[in-house]
Amino acid sequence: MDTRRITGQTKIMLLMADPVSHVVGTEAITAFIRASGHDFICVPVHVGAQHLAAAIDALRGFRNCVGSGVTIPHKIPVLPLLDELTARARTIGSVNYIRRDPDGKLTGDNVDGSGFVRGAAEAGIELGGLRVLLLGAGGAGRSVAFALAEAGVAELVISNRNQGKALALVSSVSAAYPGVRVRIGDTDASGFDMVVNATSLGMAGKDDGDPVDLATLSSDMIVADIVMRPEKTRLLQAAEDKGCRLLFGRQMMDGQLALAQAFLGLT
Ligand SMILES: NC(=O)c1ccc[n+]([C@@H]2O[C@H](COP(=O)([O-])OP(=O)(O)OC[C@H]3O[C@@H](n4cnc5c(N)ncnc54)[C@H](OP(=O)(O)O)[C@@H]3O)[C@@H](O)[C@H]2O)c1
Structure with missing residues (x-):
């Protein structure tokens, strides 16, 4: 399908963010959904917090929009602006995809964590039974925690x-x-099977330190970083140097594509 042909038939998905310049997921979701034969495009839109409510209300009236992605800083503030939430979004307390039904009704879901689990499965990683250290309890961290x-x-x-x-x-x-042992920890990774960075530490342009004590990584660990840019963060580089198995932020994003497509009703 020719991606230059955007017409009145094209189904549009927005992706609301502030800032917007770091957004890379729009190309991946456009390519993925077009590959299954839909005339579809995902467009990043730079929406500040003060205009989020107006943007969500406008989405209700945009009849050729199938919905919107939402990312930093809108994932939590968008909750009360929607008509319905999936049970998963309600439990996690944040939304990363909104579906717009033909009558304008907006429903929010969160597939961040499920995308992480799916990305791990696609990489051949069996999460069942692992002892996992999760760094980060922000929007993405919450979603990953429930999915783990x-x-x-x-x-x-x-x-x-x-x-x-x-x-x-x-x-x-x-x-x-209740069947999972869950407790609070620190940045010492000793003794874990898997370490997951779900903080924004390691993002391009940030040099605020490492999410975990790198000296405590060992070669038998799986080390995952959900940060997408740079692709190989300082944490992943250190883990690679130690001989750990790596899981990249891109694999989590790719893991979300089919889930988002199904949620948007574009299968
Ligand atoms: N790969 C993917 O598909 C995917 C999906 C979603 C998000 N992400 C990435 O995940 C990262 C987090 O996103 P988010 O939505 O969870 O953001 P968020 O809700 O703003 O949470 C940020 C997290 O990072 C921690 N943090 C930030 N600066 C820190 C610092 N200087 N020292 C220690 N901890 C710090 C925060 O700790 P406090 O709570 O103490 O502030 C919090 O745990 C971003 O890089 C985002 O791009 C990737």
Whole structure:
């Protein structure tokens, strides 16, 4: 399909972000959904916090839009602006995809964490039974935490700069998944099977330190970083140097594509 042909027949998905310059997922989702025969394009839109409510209301009236992605900083503030949330989005407390039904009704879902689990499975990583150290309890961290518990990890240890957020996440994941040992931790990775960075530390242009004590990584670990730019973060480089198995942010994003397509009703 010729991606230069955007017409009145084209189904449009927006992706609302602020800032918008770091957004790379629009190309991947456009290519993925077009590959299954849909006349579709995903367009990044730079929406500031003060205009989010107006943008969401406009989306209700945009009849050739199938929905919108939402990313930093809108994933949580968008919750009360929507008509409905999936059970998963309600539990996680944030949204990364909105579906617009033909009558304008807007429903929010969050497939960040499920995309992480799917990306791991596609890389041949079996998460069941692993002891996992998760760094980060922000929007993406919350989503990954619930998805790891759902995937049957044996132990989930959560570390976050703001401890209150880590404690709140520990308590909600334990309540939802009583079979998983969930507790708060620090940045020492010793003894874990897998380390997952779900903080924004390591993002291009940021030099705020490492999410985990790199000296505590060892060759038997799987090290995942959900940061997408740079592709190989300082954490992943250090993990590679130690001989660890790596999982990239891009694999998490790719893992979300089919889930987003199904949610948007474009299968
Ligand atoms: N690969 C993918 O498909 C995918 C999907 C979603 C997000 N992401 C990436 O994941 C990262 C996090 O996104 P998000 O939506 O969760 O953002 P967020 O809600 O703003 O959370 C940011 C997280 O990073 C921590 N953090 C930020 N600066 C820090 C610092 N200087 N020291 C220690 N911790 C710090 C925060 O800790 P506090 O709570 O203490 O502030 C929080 O845990 C971003 O890089 C985003 O691009 C990737």
